[in-house]
Amino acid sequence: MNLYEEASSIVKRLSLxxxxxxxCGIDFWETFGIEKFNIPSIMLCDGPxxxxxxxxxxxxxxxxxVVKSTCFPTAxxxxxxxxxxLINRMGKALGEECRKxxxxxxxxxxxxxxxxxxxxxxxxxxxxxxxxSGKMGAALIKGIQSKGVAACIKxxxxxxQEKYRMTVNSIIDERALREIYLKGFEIAIKExxxxxxxxxxxxxxGHYCSENKYLIQSVLRNEWNYKGCITSDxxxxxxxxxxxxxxxxxxxxxxxxxxxxxxxxxxxNNDINEEILNKSxxxxxxxxxxxxxxxxxxxxxxxxxxxNLAEEIAESSAVLLKNDDNILPGNKLQNIGIIGRxxxxxxxxxxxSSNVNPNTIDNAYDAFINNNCNxxxxxxxxxxxxxxxxxxxxxxxxxxxxxxIVYLFVGLPKYYEAEGYDRKNLKLPNSHNNLVYxxxxxxxxxxxxxxxxSVMEMPWSHIPKAILLTHLSGCRGGNATVNLLLGKKNxxxxxxxxxxxxxxxxPSMRFYPGDKDNxxxxxxxxxxxRYFDSTKIKVKYPFGxxxxxxxxxxxxxxVRYNNKNNIEVSITITNSGNMEGKEVxxxxxxCLNSKLFRAKQELKGFKKINLMPKESKxxxxxxxEDCFTYYNIQTNKFEVEEGQYAINxxxxxxxxxxxxxxNKKGSNVKTPDYKGKSPVYYELYKKExxxxxxxxxxxxxxxxxxxxxxxxxxxxxSTINDIKNAYGGNLIISAINKKAYxxxxxxxLMEITVRESLNDQPFRLxxxxxxxxxxxxxxxxxxxxxNKHYVKGLxxxxxxxxxx
Ligand code: BGC
Numbered sequence: 001m002n003l004y005e006e007a008s009s010i011v012k013r014l015s016l017x018x019x020x021x022x023x024c025g026i027d028f029w030e031t032f033g034i035e036k037f038n039i040p041s042i043m044l045c046d047g048p049x050x051x052x053x054x055x056x057x058x059x060x061x062x063x064x065x066v067v068k069s070t071c072f073p074t075a076x077x078x079x080x081x082x083x084x085x086l087i088n089r090m091g092k093a094l095g096e097e098c099r100k101x102x103x104x105x106x107x108x109x110x111x112x113x114x115x116x117x118x119x120x121x122x123x124x125x126x127x128x129x130x131x132x133s134g135k136m137g138a139a140l141i142k143g144i145q146s147k148g149v150a151a152c153i154k155x156x157x158x159x160x161q162e163k164y165r166m167t168v169n170s171i172i173d174e175r176a177l178r179e180i181y182l183k184g185f186e187i188a189i190k191e192x193x194x195x196x197x198x199x200x201x202x203x204x205x206g207h208y209c210s211e212n213k214y215l216i217q218s219v220l221r222n223e224w225n226y227k228g229c230i231t232s233d234x235x236x237x238x239x240x241x242x243x244x245x246x247x248x249x250x251x252x253x254x255x256x257x258x259x260x261x262x263x264x265x266x267x268x269n270n271d272i273n274e275e276i277l278n279k280s281x282x283x284x285x286x287x288x289x290x291x292x293x294x295x296x297x298x299x300x301x302x303x304x305x306x307x308n309l310a311e312e313i314a315e316s317s318a319v320l321l322k323n324d325d326n327i328l329p330g331n332k333l334q335n336i337g338i339i340g341r342x343x344x345x346x347x348x349x350x351x352x353s354s355n356v357n358p359n360t361i362d363n364a365y366d367a368f369i370n371n372n373c374n375x376x377x378x379x380x381x382x383x384x385x386x387x388x389x390x391x392x393x394x395x396x397x398x399x400x401x402x403x404x405i406v407y408l409f410v411g412l413p414k415y416y417e418a419e420g421y422d423r424k425n426l427k428l429p430n431s432h433n434n435l436v437y438x439x440x441x442x443x444x445x446x447x448x449x450x451x452x453x454s455v456m457e458m459p460w461s462h463i464p465k466a467i468l469l470t471h472l473s474g475c476r477g478g479n480a481t482v483n484l485l486l487g488k489k490n491x492x493x494x495x496x497x498x499x500x501x502x503x504x505x506x507p508s509m510r511f512y513p514g515d516k517d518n519x520x521x522x523x524x525x526x527x528x529x530r531y532f533d534s535t536k537i538k539v540k541y542p543f544g545x546x547x548x549x550x551x552x553x554x555x556x557x558x559v560r561y562n563n564k565n566n567i568e569v570s571i572t573i574t575n576s577g578n579m580e581g582k583e584v585x586x587x588x589x590x591c592l593n594s595k596l597f598r599a600k601q602e603l604k605g606f607k608k609i610n611l612m613p614k615e616s617k618x619x620x621x622x623x624x625e626d627c628f629t630y631y632n633i634q635t636n637k638f639e640v641e642e643g644q645y646a647i648n649x650x651x652x653x654x655x656x657x658x659x660x661x662x663n664k665k666g667s668n669v670k671t672p673d674y675k676g677k678s679p680v681y682y683e684l685y686k687k688e689x690x691x692x693x694x695x696x697x698x699x700x701x702x703x704x705x706x707x708x709x710x711x712x713x714x715x716x717x718s719t720i721n722d723i724k725n726a727y728g729g730n731l732i733i734s735a736i737n738k739k740a741y742x743x744x745x746x747x748x749l750m751e752i753t754v755r756e757s758l759n760d761q762p763f764r765l766x767x768x769x770x771x772x773x774x775x776x777x778x779x780x781x782x783x784x785x786x787n788k789h790y791v792k793g794l795x796x797x798x799x800x801x802x803x804x
Contacts, residue, residue, distance in 0.1 A: 003293070004227070007285035010037050011278050020263040022281045023244060024254030028234075028771060029054065031250065031284060042104035042288050044152065044231070044252065048124055049074050049349065049474065050356035051097045051106065069097050070306040070475060071349055071358035075110065075136075076453050077317035077471035079126035079496035080546070082584040083608045084139040086316055091143015091151075093306040098149040100301040104291035105150040105196055107353075111137040111184045112200075114454070114497050115160040115508045115527055118423040123350040123453020123472050127496040128528025129543065130180055131603045134187025141192035148294020150195035150287060153188055155233055157181050157215060158521075159200035162422045163513040166236075166762050167717060169203035173700045176524040177204075178631035178638070182219065189224055195290055196229045199248065201236040206705060208238040216247035229287040234353075235768035238717065241266045245276060249283040255772035258800075262776075307360055307476060314473040314480030316582070320491035320547040321467040321499075327445060328466045329487025329549055330405050332373045338365060339380040339396045339439060340409030340432070340449075347411055347451050348477050351749050352419025358475045364409065364449070367482035376403065383413050386429035393438055400442040407485060408439055408464070411451030417472070418749060421756035422513070426457040426503050436460040449481060455499050461540060469493075487549060492582035492608070494546035494652065498529050500539045507531055507689045516719055516760060517707040522696040524681060526689055529653045530599035534684040544586050544603070544652035550577030550613065554585075554657035557649060562622070570620040571649050571658060575611035584608045587621050588653060589628060592644040592661065595671045596630055597681035601648055623647070628664055633701070634672055642666030674699055714786040716764040716779060726786055733759065740769075775800040 001009070011019060014034070021032040026041060033041030046052040049072045055065035070093065072078075078087050098106050110121070114128045126133040141151040158170040158181045172181060188194070197220065200209040209215055210232045220226040230249045237243050237251045240262055251259065266272040320328070330336070344365045349355060368375045378399040379392050400406045410432035416423060427433075437460060440446050446464040450456065453472040461467065468491065470481050483489040503509055507523040514520065526534060529543035556572040573583055587605035591598050605621040628645060629638035645664055650656035675682050678695040697704055711722045720736055723729035740758055744750045763783060766774045781796025 003289045004282060004286045007282040007289055008278070010039065010285055011281045013037070014281070016264055016267060016274075017260070019277055019281045020260035020267070022284045023249065023263055023277065024240070024251040024259040026254060028253040031288065033288070039285055039288055040292070042291055043102065044105040044107060045098070045101075045103045046107045047354035047356065048108040048110050049354055050358070051094065051101060051103060052354065052356045053101050053103055066357040067101055068357050068359040070303060070310055071356045071361065072310045073314050073317055073474040073477065074123045074350055074354070074453050074472040075126045076123050076496060077473055077493075078140070078313065079132055079136050080319055080471065080493040081313060081316040081608070082132070082494055082496075082606050083316055084135055086313055087136055087139040088143040089309055090313060091140040092146055093143075093309055094140075095144040095147025095149040096299050096301040097306065098144070099147055099295070099299045103149065105152050105287070106144055107152045107154060107198065108144065109137045109140045109151070110154050111188060112155055112157075112159050113181055113184065113527060115521070116422070116512055117426055117455040117497070117500070117503065117506055118512075119160055119454075120162040120417060120422045121350070121352065121419050122455075123417050124352075124354050124419070126184075128498065129496070129603050130183035131187065132496055132606070133184035134191070137184060137188035138191035141188060141194045145192070145195065146297075147299050148291065148297040150291060151192075152196040152198050152231065153185065153194045154198035155200035156185055156197050156209060156220070157200055158204050159202050159209075161513060161519070162420055162757070164516045164519070164760055165201045166760070166765060167202075167516050167719060168514060168519045169206060169517055169705065170519050170521060171205060171700065171704060172521040173524050173696075174633045175631045175699070176521060179525050180527050186224060189220075189226055194228060195287055196231055197226065198231050198233050199236060201233050208236075210237050210248055211239060211242040211246045213246045221247060229283040235765050238764070241271050244272055244280055249280040253768060255767070255775070258772070258775045258777065303359055310474045311476035311480050314470070314477045315483055315489045317471055317473065317493040318480065318484055318491050319469040319493040319495055319545070321469055321541055321545075322461065322464070323547050323549075324465040326549075327405065327447060328468070328485060330407075330447070330485055332371050332486055334374070334404035335402070336368065336373050336375045337399045337403035337406040337443070338368060338375050338377045338409070339399060339406060339435065341379045341381060341383050342409040342411050342451050343377070343407070343449075345383060346477055347414050347472060348474055349472050350417045350419070350453050351414065354419070361475045362478035364478040364481045367478045371482060371486060380408070380435050381429070381431035386413075386431055388431045388434050393435065396435060396439060397442050400439045403443055403445070405445045405447060406439055406443045407447050407449060408435060409449045409451065410435065412453070412456060415748060415752055417453045418753070420753040423454075426455055428456055433460060436463055440464065447485070449485075451477075455497060457502060458499075458540060487579070490549045490579055490581040491546065492548060492584070494544050494584045494586075495541055496543070498532055498539050498543045499541040500532065500537070505532075505537055505539070510690060515707065516721070518705055520696060520704060522691045523689055524696075524699060525597075525599060526684065530602065531684070531689065533600035533653055535688060536685065537688070539654075542652050542654040544584070544650070545654070546584070546652070548577075548581045548583065550575055550579040550581035552576065552581075552583045552611070552651065554649065554651075556618075557658035557660060559647060559660045559662060567623040567647075567662065568620055569623060569647055569649070569660075570618050572616055572618045573609060573611065574616040575613055578613050580610065580612050582608055582610045583651065585619050586650055586652065588648040588650070588656070589623075590646040590648060591628075591641060592646055594641055594643060595673055596641065597674070598630065601646075601653065603653070632669060632672065635669055639667040639669055639671075640664060641671055714763075714783050716783060717762045718783070718786075719762050720759040723786060773801070
């Protein structure tokens with residue numbers, strides 16, 4: 001009997017009430033358990049870059065009452081390593097920390113595509129490219145699960161911005177959906193079989209993801225044959241009855257007295273077929289059984305080893321963007337100026353549910369001292385505000401004088417990147433930008449170290465001699481940075497997202513933020529480098545780019561068919577410089593004579609290798625049919641189009657070293673052609689992409705929806721803003737806001753989140769926001785009141801609200 005069968009046999013012995021209890025959490029983090037069957041309640045915890053096990057009493061987002069754990073670099077950095085083995089080791093370390101804390105499910109990884117450079121959560125996501133995202137996700141998942149702990153891949157799918165994330169309908173044409181937004185999930189799920197999947201908050205093409213039949217049943221279960229447990233995002237269930245009917249297995253979080261009863265009544269009223277409920281419960285119990293089995297796997301949790309690993313990842317992820325005159329590596333005998341508060345107080349992780357309480361945290365300033373460097377330091381700016389402080393600038397100028405080299409630390413301060421709200425733009429604070437200009441007037445040997453989890457504009461990039469991007473680099477980012485600056489380690493990270501020159505260059509920005517209901521992905525498949533390469537728009541730093549202290553030569557590209565009729569591509573790489581170093585060899589495929597609109601090229605392989613000076617290695621890629629496919633919306637399949645394909649090998653998407661053209665036979669089907677109706681998608685080489693509504697509708701295949709939530713009558717999905725014009729609406733809004741600010745109690749992240757997004761939240765979120773103090777029934781009562789059912793509403797509220 002396999003575990004699913006075992007789970008199903010247990011389900012047969014459960015009462016209806018017990019079964020329903022398994023389909024929602026018993027609190028914020030735990031599932032139901034049942035002793036008589038030896039089924040424990042298990043715990044699910046964030047998060048992607050370190051374990052975040054919360055104190056159940058704790059309300060704040062930046063928690064101090066969270067168990068201490070190793071804080072690893074965030075996903076942007078992980079993807080920039082282009083090193084699956086390394087990320088797999090991190091997964092193992094995460095698994096070990098979960099085991100130590102008896103956490104059964106780690107809510108990790110988040111692999112949503114970085115469609116918009118300003119998405120507040122981009123630091124938590126790997127890349128703009130689905131192949132890289134999928135591969136990194138798979139590596140992490142395999143590591144976590146090898147320790148007997150479930151990974152929970154999230155957020156499925158198309159949750160690509162924070163603004164309106166709880167209500168918005170992401171409108172995406174099927175081809176873009178399959179090739180871009182689902183592809184990373186497909187790769188990771190097929191390759192690593194995560195034991196759970198988290199559905200996203202938003203709607204996708206008209207239906208909330210947590211009740212989206214297409215996503216859950218057609219794609220996940222039927223096409224991908226996914227067998228794990230499907231959970232909601234926290235507070236992401238719109239209607240639990242519809243969710244269970246469409247295949248969701250568990251709603252998280254849940255609250256003891258309220259949630260399961262809805263299900264119980266629904267089964268009694270035949271709104272849910274008990275067989276469907278049984279399947280959901282079986283999946284939840286199977287997950288619990290998997291963890292019970294997993295616990296038999298021996299493990300040890302050595303925090304020091306994990307911290308060292310965090311350092312290794314940080315080193316491997318940093319991207320050297322510029323290094324004129326080989327100013328780097330510096331050496332410790334130099335007379336060194338260090339400027340910038342971030343050198344002492346780094347921004348090393350993003351905010352929100354992934355925010356961990358690190359067991360240790362270092363900084364670059366101390367690391368320079370530990371290396372016995374002769375340093376002179378100035379703050380340069382305050383991290384309390386973004387204003388230029390002339391006094392601090394003056395001090396910095398003094399420090400910069402007569403130094404052999406100046407390391408200037410700039411970046412996105414703490415509250416710039418967070419779950420819950422997007423960035424306003426890609427700019428660094430004025431006070432940081434200003435320093436680059438001011439210090440460069442005093443000292444030409446200027447090296448900028450850039451901290452941040454996502455794309456930043458660098459209007460000054462022509463000025464410093466070197467720029468090292470260190471991302472949000474976790475608990476050992478300081479040591480890692482200094483090891484790289486002093487040449488103890490050689491940078492080998494490559495950009496996992498395009499650094500365009502300016503925000504307006506990203507085509508998705510034209511349709512941002514949509515409105516609270518609808519968000520059109522009109523740019524279709526043209527995301528990230530797929531767009532920039534196709535239009536040939538100049539970018540600041542391209543996808544895949546990153547320098548090294550050594551140099552690499554590419555030679556001898558060979559393409560041949562192996563005995564499985566797959567294409568084997570090999571190339572020789574030589575370290576032609578003087579220092580040991582790592583190179584990431586990237587393989588892109590480009591269809592040269594497509595009848596479709598297609599991106600100029602797509603990443604289909606990468607390998608990271610280490611080479612000693614003068615050493616050469618041959619690397620080989622095996623290309624299967626998948627590498628050449630596009631998604632055919634008429635056959636609903638990935639198909640190969642007959643034609644010529646260039647196989648490009650390079651060290652970034654804009655630095656292709658070798659290219660070979662091959663012919664490929666295609667599947668014998670007609671390719672959909674929109675050239676006549678929507679030429680804009682075919683003409684990127686001529687002009688920037690700005691499709692009209694009609695042009696997008698043509699490829700979307702139907703008319704675009706208009707707002708689906710009319711403001712009246714109000715529903716659980718009406719937002720606080722929606723009631724502005726209702727009778728007494730403004731009073732209610734101000735009362736809610738007032739209460740929220742009172743609860744904040746000095747938590748700055750909550751304050752900003754409330755300011756930026758409280759009024760966009762649907763009423764149903766109140767339950768989670770108050771951790772159950774306001775029950776679902778009282779919110780329903782509140783909605784009744786708004787709809788002028790005063791007595792009914794008032795009674796519901798009085799009966800069901802605990803004291804806050
Ligand atoms: C986030 C998830 C997270 C969950 C639990 C949600 O708000 O979107 O990524 O795992 O909270 O903290």
